[in-house]
Amino acid sequence: MRAEVRERAGRLPRGEAVAIDDWVEVAGGVYVVGEEGEERRVVLRGVHLGRYPVVNAQFAAFVADARVDVEGELGRRLTEPMLADHPVTGIALADAEAFCAWVSRRLGTAVRLPTGDEWEAAARGRDGRAWPWGDVFDSEHCNSVETGVGFTVPVDAHPGGASECGAEQLAGNVWEWTADRDADGWRLLRGGSWLDSAWGVRAARVLAADPARPTVTTGFRLATGSEEGRKG
Numbered sequence: 001m002r003a004e005v006r007e008r009a010g011r012l013p014r015g016e017a018v019a020i021d022d023w024v025e026v027a028g029g030v031y032v033v034g035e036e037g038e039e040r041r042v043v044l045r046g047v048h049l050g051r052y053p054v055v056n057a058q059f060a061a062f063v064a065d066a067r068v069d070v071e072g073e074l075g076r077r078l079t080e081p082m083l084a085d086h087p088v089t090g091i092a093l094a095d096a097e098a099f100c101a102w103v104s105r106r107l108g109t110a111v112r113l114p115t116g117d118e119w120e121a122a123a124r125g126r127d128g129r130a131w132p133w134g135d136v137f138d139s140e141h142c143n144s145v146e147t148g149v150g151f152t153v154p155v156d157a158h159p160g161g162a163s164e165c166g167a168e169q170l171a172g173n174v175w176e177w178t179a180d181r182d183a184d185g186w187r188l189l190r191g192g193s194w195l196d197s198a199w200g201v202r203a204a205r206v207l208a209a210d211p212a213r214p215t216v217t218t219g220f221r222l223a224t225g226s227e228e229g230r231k232g
Contacts, residue, residue: 018085018155020058021107023048023224024122024166031121032128035204039128042117045226049114049122052155053169053176053221054099057084059091062102073216085154087174087219093187093211096177096220103222114223116180116206119190123171123203125164130202132163132170137198142172145197152194167221171201174219175209182208193217 028046032039060078063070070078074090077083091099096113104111114122123132131137139146141161143153155169162168175189182188186208192201195217199205209218 018052018055018058020050020054020103020222022051024051026118026122026165028226029126031117031124031126033117033120033124033204042121044118044121047114047118047223047225049118049165049167049223050221051167053087053174053219054096055085055155056080056088059088059099060084062099065102066098074214083152085156086152087155087169089152089174089216089219090214091219092214093177095214099220100222109224111222111224113177113179113220116178116188116190118223119170119176119178120203122165122167123163123191127164129164130204131161132167132203133161139198142169142201143194144172144192144201145195147172147194149194170203172196175207175215175217177209177211177218177220181211184208185211187211189218 026044026047026049028044030041030043033042034040056077063078077086077088077090100111100113129135131141133141141158143149143157152173155173158168161171163170170191172192173194174191175193176191178188178190180188189207189209190205192205
């Protein structure tokens with residue numbers, strides 16, 4: 001990473017923009033997940049997810065600590081103060097997993113990517129809603145094509161779009177890496193991005209992605225605690 005990135009990130013307190021350990025609880029119990037017509041019940045143990053996706057300020061502190069060289073668009077975003085509280089993008093799955101390991105060491109507890117079922121349970125709640133806030137789409141509650149921004153926004157920009165458990169930005173802004181993979185080994189993304197329409201940011205939507213290919217629309221959030229339990 002360029003010297004100025006190291007200098008700025010090295011001064012950051014933990015999670016300058018939002019706290020890295022700001023968790024919301026997804027209570028254990030039965031949740032309905034899956035697309036309409038393909039729904040299934042899943043019984044989850046309790047788990048905690050990050051209230052927000054990981055932001056540039058947090059990822060900048062990580063790469064500074066690791067003394068990694070970051071160039072191009074990602075390097076620019078990590079050094080831009082106005083983007084400190086925007087979700088980090090342009091990272092491959094391995095980068096997200098390395099960040100989880102780094103946070104685990106800092107917090108002294110195991111931190112990982114959420115499973116798809118954990119993520120969807122956080123987004124849909126006990127009533128199986130279509131979007132985190134309910135069953136009627138509202139462009140005021142997320143960053144999607146309908147919003148017209150055409151870029152990422154701060155992760156706390158849509159408090160009205162919070163899910164039942166309090167997690168924010170589960171619809172739009174950026175896709176999020178999860179621990180799930182398909183039969184071909186591609187990882188499954190959740191949430192949709194600023195490039196997606198209302199249909200694309202539904203909580204049940206799943207997109208397969210090459211884990212080695214970073215994109216400007218993909219980020220991630222953290223999870224800690226028990227992984228999913230039995231499915232029914």
